[in-house]
Amino acid sequence: MIEESIEKLATLLQGKIPDKIETEIITNEEHRHLATMLNQIFEFMQETHEFIEPLSKGDLHEISMQPKNFLSSPFKELHSRLRHLTWQTEQVAQGDYNQRVDFMGDFSEAFNSMITALDNNEKQLKRKIDELEKALTHIKTLEGLLPICANCKKIRVDDDNPKDQKSWSQIEAFLTKKTNAQFTHTICPECMKKLYPDFSQG
Amino acid sequence: MFNQERDYNKFTWNDLGDLDQGRPNLGMKIPVLFYRLLQYTWRDVMITELGVDKANEIIIKAGKLAGAQFCENMLNRDLEFNEFVAQLQQVLKEEAVGILRVEKADLENMRFILTIAEDLDCSGLPTTNEVICQYDEGFIAGIFESYTGKLFSAKEIDCWASGDRVCRFRVNLLEDY
Numbered sequence: 083m084i085e086e087s088i089e090k091l092a093t094l095l096q097g098k099i100p101d102k103i104e105t106e107i108i109t110n111e112e113h114r115h116l117a118t119m120l121n122q123i124f125e126f127m128q129e130t131h132e133f134i135e136p137l138s139k140g141d142l143h144e145i146s147m148q149p150k151n152f153l154s155s156p157f158k159e160l161h162s163r164l165r166h167l168t169w170q171t172e173q174v175a176q177g178d179y180n181q182r183v184d185f186m187g188d189f190s191e192a193f194n195s196m197i198t199a200l201d202n203n204e205k206q207l208k209r210k211i212d213e214l215e216k217a218l219t220h221i222k223t224l225e226g227l228l229p230i231c232a233n234c235k236k237i238r239v240d241d242d243n244p245k246d247q248k249s250w251s252q253i254e255a256f257l258t259k260k261t262n263a264q265f266t267h268t269i270c271p272e273c274m275k276k277l278y279p280d281f282s283q284g
Numbered sequence: 285m286f287n288q289e290r291d292y293n294k295f296t297w298n299d300l301g302d303l304d305q306g307r308p309n310l311g312m313k314i315p316v317l318f319y320r321l322l323q324y325t326w327r328d329v330m331i332t333e334l335g336v337d338k339a340n341e342i343i344i345k346a347g348k349l350a351g352a353q354f355c356e357n358m359l360n361r362d363l364e365f366n367e368f369v370a371q372l373q374q375v376l377k378e379e380a381v382g383i384l385r386v387e388k389a390d391l392e393n394m395r396f397i398l399t400i401a402e403d404l405d406c407s408g409l410p411t412t413n414e415v416i417c418q419y420d421e422g423f424i425a426g427i428f429e430s431y432t433g434k435l436f437s438a439k440e441i442d443c444w445a446s447g448d449r450v451c452r453f454r455v456n457l458l459e460d461y
Contacts, residue, residue, distance in 0.1 A: 144397075147448075150413055155449035158442065162399045162450045166385035173366050180370035184383050185401075 083113045087120055099128040130154045137161060142168060167193075174200065223260045295349050297357040316380075316404060323405065323419065344422035351426020361431050365391055368431060380404070387452070394434070394457035398424065399442075403451045406444045415443035417451050424453055434458070 083103070090100035102124060103117040130153045133145055137157065142165050147154050163186060170181045170193075179201035183190040229238040230253075237256045242249030254265045274281065286299075303312055330339035355361060358375055359368070373384045382400040389396050401407070405417050417440045424438040435458035442448035 150411055150447040152411070152447055155447055159401070159449040162385065162387065162401075162452065165387035165397075166399065169386050169388060178366045178370075180367050182370065182373070184373065184377055 083108055083110070083117060087117065090120065090124070094124065094127060099131065100124055126151045126153050130157065133157055133161075137164075177204075179204075220261055293345075293349055295353065297353050313380075319404060340418045343418040344425075347419040347422020347424075348426035348429070349422075350419075351423035351428075352430040353426075354423070355427045355430035359427075359431075365389065372427065376400075382407075382451075394432070394436075396428075396455040398453050398455060400451045400453070403444065406451060409445045411447040412445050414446055415440040415451075416445045417443055417453075420451065421453065424455060428455055 086103055090103060093100040102121045105114050105117045105121065108114040108117055125148075129147055129151055133147060133154055134157055136143070137160070142161065145158075145161065147158065167183065170183065173181050174197055179197050181197060183193045186193075229244065230236070231238075231250065235253055236250040237253055238244055238249050239251055239256065251259075257263050258265065269277065327339060327343065330342060334342070359371055361368070363371060369384075369386055369389070376382055376384050382403045385399045385401065387397040387399060400417075400420065403417060403420065405420055409416070421438045421440055425436045428434075428436040428438070436455060437458050438453045438455045440451060440453050442450060442452035444451060
């Protein structure tokens, strides 16, 4: 039995899971007990191996493992954390920036910074879009053909009756109404010459 | 009032008292050991007096009551599910109850898989080949019930005590059972 056990352990150390030792045929009670325990180790190793292999390829399907398999428990914990991260990433992808990763060392910090950055970037983008939309609205208010009097330069408001004098307004009044611009009145040099020649000489 | 005979539960958050007034020097926190001392001695006595099944039933019911009151008083129930979970995760962390992680959330069918690491009840206990977080089962179900207004069941499928290093719970709408 000892010889068989050594052989099985050697197989295990070579990276293969050995077949179980046949305990029924062992007559010595101590040897049978040892063989049973070795079989348990082989079983744990097999179970752990079967679990880690898909996990190493990113397969996070639900797993069931026998209790007391202490070899696998850290991997179960890792499996649980990865499944949680997968769920959190899905939520972030859908725009939920409330998610935070706790107690996963440097990864927590990196992941949480990423979420904060995404959140800030999105807020900044939304602000920019908002500003642009507002600017676009202003542009729209001034686009198209404006009917303007060739002589007095008054502008006709929208589709009002062209024969009604009330439809025509000063350009300052028109622009103030349509945009946020405000006017301050002054006189250009040419008009100054015409209107106030005495003052314009200097 | 506490010792009043009754056949219905009347526990509310107010029964916990005003701790600022009552413990001005010692404050809010006690070591986990004392929490466990309370929980595991009660469990032990209940098992000897009532049997395992009845003891677990009582522990789950108590957990449910606690979960519902905790949700009502410590959480904002108006949040959308994801925000609610983020809030729950944050509060459980701040209160040092455990590290909550959602593994799966099927909102359509109301089925969830959650884990709690560093769980207040069991993390670090000797491996005994059994799941023992019945109080958590009730507590989680109570939170979900209070949040959704529907009946829930939470079943522990992995536990530190069963050698799994993490407590995993399957939470389902009760109609599924």
